[in-house]
Amino acid sequence: MKDEDIERPQAMKIRQGIQDAMTQSLPEKRFSESNIDLVEVDIELNNLGWNFNNFKILNLTDIHLGQWINPEYLDELIDYVNTLNVDIVTLTGDYFSYNFADYEKCLEKSLKKLNANEGKFGVLGNHDHWMDAPKVREIFKNAGIIDLSNDVYTLKKDDDSLNICGVDSCTVCADDLDKVISKMPENIPSILLAHEPDFALESSQTNKFDLQISGHSHGGQFIIPKFETTPFRGPNSTKYPVGLYKIGNMVQYTSKGLGTNSFRIRINCKPEITIITLKTNKKRKIEIE
Numbered sequence: 251m252k253d254e255d256i257e258r259p260q261a262m263k264i265r266q267g268i269q270d271a272m273t274q275s276l277p278e279k280r281f282s283e284s285n286i287d288l289v290e291v292d293i294e295l296n297n298l299g300w301n302f303n304n305f306k307i308l309n310l311t312d313i314h315l316g317q318w319i320n321p322e323y324l325d326e327l328i329d330y331v332n333t334l335n336v337d338i339v340t341l342t343g344d345y346f347s348y349n350f351a352d353y354e355k356c357l358e359k360s361l362k363k364l365n366a367n368e369g370k371f372g373v374l375g376n377h378d379h380w381m382d383a384p385k386v387r388e389i390f391k392n393a394g395i396i397d398l399s400n401d402v403y404t405l406k407k408d409d410d411s412l413n414i415c416g417v418d419s420c421t422v423c424a425d426d427l428d429k430v431i432s433k434m435p436e437n438i439p440s441i442l443l444a445h446e447p448d449f450a451l452e453s454s455q456t457n458k459f460d461l462q463i464s465g466h467s468h469g470g471q472f473i474i475p476k477f478e479t480t481p482f483r484g485p486n487s488t489k490y491p492v493g494l495y496k497i498g499n500m501v502q503y504t505s506k507g508l509g510t511n512s513f514r515i516r517i518n519c520k521p522e523i524t525i526i527t528l529k530t531n532k533k534r535k536i537e538i539e
């Protein structure tokens with residue numbers, strides 16, 4: 251699944267040059283609620299404890315800071331997210347495009363003020379590896395984000411638990427699903443953060459995850475409604491490029507993301523903030539005294 255067609259660092263220098271040119275042309279773009287698609291999805295999870303019924307997960311992905319999204323825009327977007335009062339925030343990678351140094355401090359400052367009642371969790375995308383993965387992890391640490399690269403965090407509410415798992419980017423072959431599974435407490439509803447949506451082909455086969463949340467595709471940046479698809483699909487986002495899918499026993503959700511690493515254009519494909527509300531299918535036991 252590795253993206254082998256890009257030679258580095260020469261290709262990276264060319265891409266950084268394109269980003270610099272695009273960044274120069276960034277208009278005074280301010281965040282506006284009307285230019286964002288706030289997608290709200292209810293997803294039922296098998297055996298989810300009642301304490302997690304209506305648990306809200308807000309996902310942000312593909313910020314690609316400095317390329318379409320400038321630091322001021324991101325800061326205002328985070329202020330907006332903080333008004334939405336969710337339980338956890340998840341981040342599914344590609345915080346940078348081809349320029350790290352000019353934006354690392356801005357990203358850290360914005361992510362640091364991101365509020366979530368029960369935690370902030372993140373994984374890295376292919377671009378974060380191409381830039382500087384250890385430094386992105388340092389930003390996570392400084393911003394209070396739990397790094398779920400091939401790791402698991404179990405949330406608890408009274409007798410109920412929920413696994414929030416994460417796998418590292420498969421584009422750069424950093425994924426280690428066996429490691430994730432070895433760390434997972436058994437028989438607990440489980441959500442996987444995976445930057446690349448097509449990783450669902452692999453994760454769904456394990457029958458260990460109820461839901462995978464991804465980005466990476468940018469929804470293709472063009473969506474043709476009648477076909478409910480997108481004509482431009484990059485590596486690892488050809489199968490599940492946008493929206494909801496059922497793969498075996500697992501639900502896949504692919505966000506359209508916020509920014510872009512290519513053309514600064516989106517047609518019928520607004521930048522997206524996703525709120526997933528978990529629902530239980532468990533029958534409620536009522537004790538009769």
Ligand SMILES: [Fe+2]
Nearest residue numbers: 344375376466
């Ligand atoms: Fe990506």
